[in-house]
Amino acid sequence: MLSVFSSPGHYVQGRAATEQLGAEMARLGIEGPVTIVAGRSAHRLLAEAWERSLTDAKIAYSVHLSSGECTRAEIARITAGVRDSGSTAVLGAGGGKVLDSARAVADDLGLPMISCPTTASSDAPCSALSVIYTDAGEVETYQLVRRNPALVLVDTSAIAQAPARLLVAGMGDALATWFEARTCSAARVRNMRGGASTRSATALAELCYRTLLADGPQALAAVREHAVTPALERIVEANTLLSGLGFESSGLAAAHAVHNGLTAAPATHAFLHGEKVAFGVLTQLVLEGADSAEIDTVLDFCVEVGLPTTLAALGLPDPDPTTLSAIATRATAPTETIHNEPFAVDADMTVAALRTADALGRTH
Numbered sequence: 001m002l003s004v005f006s007s008p009g010h011y012v013q014g015r016a017a018t019e020q021l022g023a024e025m026a027r028l029g030i031e032g033p034v035t036i037v038a039g040r041s042a043h044r045l046l047a048e049a050w051e052r053s054l055t056d057a058k059i060a061y062s063v064h065l066s067s068g069e070c071t072r073a074e075i076a077r078i079t080a081g082v083r084d085s086g087s088t089a090v091l092g093a094g095g096g097k098v099l100d101s102a103r104a105v106a107d108d109l110g111l112p113m114i115s116c117p118t119t120a121s122s123d124a125p126c127s128a129l130s131v132i133y134t135d136a137g138e139v140e141t142y143q144l145v146r147r148n149p150a151l152v153l154v155d156t157s158a159i160a161q162a163p164a165r166l167l168v169a170g171m172g173d174a175l176a177t178w179f180e181a182r183t184c185s186a187a188r189v190r191n192m193r194g195g196a197s198t199r200s201a202t203a204l205a206e207l208c209y210r211t212l213l214a215d216g217p218q219a220l221a222a223v224r225e226h227a228v229t230p231a232l233e234r235i236v237e238a239n240t241l242l243s244g245l246g247f248e249s250s251g252l253a254a255a256h257a258v259h260n261g262l263t264a265a266p267a268t269h270a271f272l273h274g275e276k277v278a279f280g281v282l283t284q285l286v287l288e289g290a291d292s293a294e295i296d297t298v299l300d301f302c303v304e305v306g307l308p309t310t311l312a313a314l315g316l317p318d319p320d321p322t323t324l325s326a327i328a329t330r331a332t333a334p335t336e337t338i339h340n341e342p343f344a345v346d347a348d349m350t351v352a353a354l355r356t357a358d359a360l361g362r363t364h
């Protein structure tokens, strides 16, 4: 098996970075016209900066407002609009689902994609993967696209305006990266691009975890004040770049499969990807028989930044056996990344790990 490392072409991050968007695109030879697929708050926050920056760079653009969901119907709707506009690039601006739909549209049309996350709520921005949801809100599939974004531009002034809960959810998603990377390396399984992991990817995944522990609480304090600080910059990088490179080039394991399993319970739909993934990390560690000290470190971190550590905190205060079984069945579907664990995993083992993780969270 060949080793494969996958990454966006360029990554730009910092305060008021949107002011440089046009110049960065011009530097990469992206001349436009470009369609901006925008979430509503991204549009409200950034429309003026787009106008200044893209006009300065003589790049024509149009804005297409996203529904905020990433479903097949939404992707088809945007694709038709972008095709009619004659755009030569697709820019996604918003949260993970907006970026995922823009990425799928760009891939359908064979156009370069520019990723401008306005929250650090998941590690979606850097990847070549879109998570497609059903109209009912369940994860339908992971759609791999051909190319990572040509440019990821992260404006930390915008991210500091987003609700603190979104940054916390991003930390939950990033929390999984090291544990899933470690598992995939140990199991010698294929990463998201079909290759073996590299030392580079696992080192970035580990740095992601260490950054969360060191800077998470301070970054949370900053975002609550809508302040951009060095700790916030480091957490934004961890949630976006380190976690993105780490998961894509090392692989996913039980934590994300448990997330997907949880989406089978409608009560969890009100919770964010990273919130469910954080509970997936605890479940994975229990499933793997991890050290109690390591589980305690993860629990301490989750409690400190406010990530869910119990099923009750995900809308399932007293889950009946049927609900747990539905979650575990979905988490252990044949295509799920739980089968990247270095041992065979079935639904019964997953129910046991879910219940134990929940009990540890309740008594911690």
Ligand SMILES: [Zn+2]
Pocket: 122, 123, 173, 256, 273, 277
């Ligand atoms: Zn994730």
